[in-house]
Amino acid sequence: MVIDGHPLPLEPRLGHLLKQAQAKLARASAEALAAHGVDGHDLAVLGVLCAGSGEELSQVEVAGRLGIDRTTMVALIDGLEDQGLVRRRRSPRDRRKNIVEPTPEGRDCLHRAERARRAAEHRFLAPLDTETASALVRALTLLAGETPATAE
Amino acid sequence: MVIDGHPLPLEPRLGHLLKQAQAKLARASAEALAAHGVDGHDLAVLGVLCAGSGEELSQVEVAGRLGIDRTTMVALIDGLEDQGLVRRRRSPRDRRKNIVEPTPEGRDCLHRAERARRAAEHRFLAPLDTETASALVRALTLLAGETPATAE
DNA sequence: TATTGTTATACTCTATAACTATA
């Protein structure tokens, strides 16, 4: 990183670049989402709840789809429920499960906040031309994926 | 993220991709560096100390070049000094400053660990062809940079 | 016995405040 005019101390490190780029986008997204009263995790949960084919999702199922822990999900749903964006109800078929459903307000919030997030992402990508931006997404998708287990 | 066969819940989010890619590379680098008894921060400090034109660097100067806090630097240097990889000595010209110098062991460690880190980075980039990989680095460099202040 | 929701706990990482010695 260049600090007050010092030259780059090392050849650019991919790890640093990824970290800085991620942090910068995260800041921009957080700023864009703040106006809608949600953060990235909230938005992801709402997205999962509203994306599906109307199937009922429990807390662990939402957590599983987002790759976060079920213990983390509790506070997340608490916050969304306090804001009236989702509702919990016991599943009649398996009384251990909390079915989590978006409210109309939740669906509305999702649409507005998701638009804001996309706009922030678009602004973030503005330094790149369209082809470079999609090449970036393609490359990151390849790199972020699970490494296939090698036969050893 | 795809969890046990579920389809992608949302269109791929750039933020998630960046985070996952960064985390995956960080894990691979940490694993590669562990054999040399250092982590990424240690390596970065050694790199700054050994990169220069022989100029003496104090703790704050190293911290400034790496964009980390001077309070974080203390424990970092402590660890490196305990391992015999760097030495502290008071600057005779400004007795507030600790000049931090790499030992021969530190230089040796840097070279070996840096080679291991580069190899891990290379393996991480293996899913991409050479042109795509350099395009990725170029794109990330553009994106990670300071956003020029807009005239508003 | 295993799973779901929940709470409490611990642990990492980093940011802030404050102290000392020097300038």
Place this chain on the structure above:
DNA sequence: TATAGTTATAGAGTATAACAATA
């Protein structure tokens, strides 16, 4: 008064352990 090094503290974020209810 400002800076360098240091320590202690606090906060966010996340992982682990344990418990009650239910399967």
